[in-house]
Amino acid sequence: MYAQMITAEASDEDPKLLEEFQARIDRDEKIEPKDWMPMAYRKTLIRQIGQHAHSEVVGQLPEGNWITRAPTLERKAILLAKVQDEAGHGLYLYSAAETLGVSRDELVELLHEGKMKYSSIFNYPTLNWADIGAVGWLVDGAAIVNQVALQRTSYGPYSRAMIRICKEESFHARQGYHAIMQMAFGTPAQKAMAQDAVNRLWFPAIMMFGPSDSESVHSEQSMQWKIKVRSNDDLRQQFVDQTVPQIEYLGLDLPDPGIKWNEERGHYDYSDPDWSEFFNVIKGKGPCNVDRLNDRTNAWEDGAWVRDGLLAHGRKKAAARTAAE
Amino acid sequence: MADNALFQFLLRMGDNSLILGHRVSEWCGHSPVLEEDIALANTALDLIGQTQFWLGLAGEVEGKGRSADDLAFLRDAWDYRNVLLCELPNGDFGQTLMRQFLYDAWASVMMGRLMTSSDERVAAIAAKASKEVAYHVERSGDTVVGLGDGTEESHARMQAALDYLWPYVGEMFDSDEVDAAMVKAGIAPDPASLREEYDALVGKVLGQATLTIPTDTFHHKGGRTGYMHTEHLGHLLCTMQWLQRAYPGATW
Ligand SMILES: [Fe+2]
Ligand SMILES: [Fe+2]
Ligand SMILES: [Fe+2]
Numbered sequence: 423m424y425a426q427m428i429t430a431e432a433s434d435e436d437p438k439l440l441e442e443f444q445a446r447i448d449r450d451e452k453i454e455p456k457d458w459m460p461m462a463y464r465k466t467l468i469r470q471i472g473q474h475a476h477s478e479v480v481g482q483l484p485e486g487n488w489i490t491r492a493p494t495l496e497r498k499a500i501l502l503a504k505v506q507d508e509a510g511h512g513l514y515l516y517s518a519a520e521t522l523g524v525s526r527d528e529l530v531e532l533l534h535e536g537k538m539k540y541s542s543i544f545n546y547p548t549l550n551w552a553d554i555g556a557v558g559w560l561v562d563g564a565a566i567v568n569q570v571a572l573q574r575t576s577y578g579p580y581s582r583a584m585i586r587i588c589k590e591e592s593f594h595a596r597q598g599y600h601a602i603m604q605m606a607f608g609t610p611a612q613k614a615m616a617q618d619a620v621n622r623l624w625f626p627a628i629m630m631f632g633p634s635d636s637e638s639v640h641s642e643q644s645m646q647w648k649i650k651v652r653s654n655d656d657l658r659q660q661f662v663d664q665t666v667p668q669i670e671y672l673g674l675d676l677p678d679p680g681i682k683w684n685e686e687r688g689h690y691d692y693s694d695p696d697w698s699e700f701f702n703v704i705k706g707k708g709p710c711n712v713d714r715l716n717d718r719t720n721a722w723e724d725g726a727w728v729r730d731g732l733l734a735h736g737r738k739k740a741a742a743r744t745a746a747e
Numbered sequence: 748m749a750d751n752a753l754f755q756f757l758l759r760m761g762d763n764s765l766i767l768g769h770r771v772s773e774w775c776g777h778s779p780v781l782e783e784d785i786a787l788a789n790t791a792l793d794l795i796g797q798t799q800f801w802l803g804l805a806g807e808v809e810g811k812g813r814s815a816d817d818l819a820f821l822r823d824a825w826d827y828r829n830v831l832l833c834e835l836p837n838g839d840f841g842q843t844l845m846r847q848f849l850y851d852a853w854a855s856v857m858m859g860r861l862m863t864s865s866d867e868r869v870a871a872i873a874a875k876a877s878k879e880v881a882y883h884v885e886r887s888g889d890t891v892v893g894l895g896d897g898t899e900e901s902h903a904r905m906q907a908a909l910d911y912l913w914p915y916v917g918e919m920f921d922s923d924e925v926d927a928a929m930v931k932a933g934i935a936p937d938p939a940s941l942r943e944e945y946d947a948l949v950g951k952v953l954g955q956a957t958l959t960i961p962t963d964t965f966h967h968k969g970g971r972t973g974y975m976h977t978e979h980l981g982h983l984l985c986t987m988q989w990l991q992r993a994y995p996g997a998t999w
Contacts, residue, residue: 479781486775493990493999494816495765495802498772499795505775506788513781551990551999601999609997717777725779728840728894731901735893 435460447648452578455521463647467577468522469538470649472529475515476540478508480714484548485557493551500597501554507590514587518579534719542700545708546626549619552605552612556619558598560627560665566591567661568631576648599668606672617674624677625695631658633697662692752928753866754809755828756935758818759925759971761801762829765819766980767850768794769987770837779840786886790847793879800872820991824980831970832915834980838908841894841901845908848891851884852948853919856941865933888952895956902957909958917966920945 439458446453453459482505489505492498516526532538543561548554569591572584605616632654635641644650666681680693703711772791778784802815832850837843858880861873894901920938929935953960969975990999 479776479784482776482784486777489772489775490769490986491989493820493997495795495799495819496816497999499792499799502772502775502788502792502795506785506792509776509781509784509788513785516781604999608999609994611994612997721777721779724777725783725840727898727900727904728779728783731894731897732890733897734901735897738896 444646447576447646450648451576452581453576454578462643463649464522466644466647466649467580468519468524468529471515471519471522471580471583472524472532473539473541475512475519475529476533476538477544478512478515480540480544480718481508483714483717484544484546484710485554487548488551488554491551492554497554497601500601504558504594504597507594511587511590514583518583521579530722534715534722536706536715539704541630542703542708543626543630545703545710545714546623547710549622550615552602552615552619553623555598555600555602555605555616556623558594559602559668560598560620560623561630562591562594562598563665564627564630564661566595567657567664571652571657572650574648574651603672606674613674616672620669620674621677625699628658628661628692629695629697629700631655631661633700634694637697659689662690666690750808750810752925753932753934754805755925756929757801757805757808757869758828759830761798761805761815761818762827763833763850763854764794764801765798766827766829766983767833767847768792768798769983770833770835771843771847773837774843783840787843790883790886793876793883797872797876797879800875804868804872816991820988824976824984825973827970827976827980827984828973829970830915830918831967831977832912832918834970834977834983835912835915836979838911839904841904842908842911844887844890844894845905846912848884848887848952849912849916849949851880851887852945852952853941854880855884856944856948857936860936860941864935869934884948891952891958892956895953895958905956906958909953910961913961914963914966917964918968918970921968921971923972 440460443453443458443460443463453463485501485505485508489498489501492501516529519529520526529538533540543564548557566588569584569588573581573588575581575584602616602619605612607613635653635655641650641653645653662681666676669676678693680691682691684691702708706712768791771787771794774784774787776784778787798819799815802818806813806815806818832846835846837846855877858873858877862870862877864870864873891905895905896902920942922938926935926938930937950960970977990997
């Protein structure tokens, strides 16, 4: 069904309906699943929510990479709880996407076929224990900046999902910061790990907001429909402004020599990330793209007998119940 | 001796949940369906939580200032006291869930008994753990039934898992002088006394799962005494203890 939707042409939509729809958006009304909506609105949301759901699921992998090596029982428990939350976010977002008429299985299939993306940040490796702190602090931190804005998005189920998810994400970010603080204030070796993590993850983190507004393909229509509420550059600046003082508090070197307070703007200046790297990662050439997708597809294929088995059992039970009635 | 026996008993409890919790956590992000990723993480989390209590108390009873983390991350394989079942590799999802069920069934009976322990600290940990364990055994039991009585393939895989794991079940019911001291002090039951209830529970679920319990009564042992673990434990510890070993004295 989704495949048909992707190719469906929106040109024959009633201009009157379109106008009414835009008026509702302009009045800040939430659009609900049963309401009429333009095909392109539906498609954009499916892409965005689906991508977000995939990100939560694939996001388990870089953090899972350290669960078996967590240095204390408490750190192991915190990380397990976080990864469990992320999987829960995935489930919740797939449900939000399903309200738009696409099934979770269809979305997963598109991911595995390489036809849908997930956040590029998860195509970077986690190489030392401080990365786990840095991921919570910087990656969940950047996600929160994005998602707090999305709480005001026009599609009701997505907006509500964001409200619920943001609460847990803030918790993750705080715990992440606490973990890296422990490292930055720890032994010289620990501090070096913290510095290494910040150096490697800074630019990928600020790339999470997407390319500059002038170059972002989906921005304008999405802003008009309030699928997107604030611009990429705007969100990125907020993230830089809140994060730089945190890096300084940790006593770590700033990961970008271009970071400087700009009195006139009232913001930090910072260097543009290497956008050619960003587009490369999107095209599948990031350090972990192939491994991440293989992990997911292998898990899916290896688990086929489990899903089939449980389904078959469910059918037997249902049949037995009908027979007994 | 009484305190050392209690220490050994607490290590057995804590090491079981630690090692099994670690094994389950290896699944992260790789399970057959998202709901199972969540369930497995949740199970591992509960087990690690129980470990903190058991090993925390063990350190206290030992009285040498060792914390739960010291015990978890700085002992070598021969000082571990978990039953062999807990350290066996995950295998496929069916083997992981079968191992989980065989352990959960034991833990559910055991926690029930420990709730009336003469040692209040033991009774309190068991009371908390028993709620988690009741949920675990229900869930792992349902999955074992679903897969055992599923397709031909899932049935075959579950039977293979049971055949592989069954010779490790008996160790959970072995007794030695540590257990005798625990019985005498009213702290813990004789492991052998759990067997009847365990067999009834496991027999019922495996029956619903249309699986056949092996008739050979031989069982492996050596985990709970520390005399002879499997080769698998050392590799698990290599991974789990690496940071603590590589950077001694650091706070995490
Ligand atoms: Fe997220
Ligand atoms: Fe999340
Ligand atoms: Fe998160």
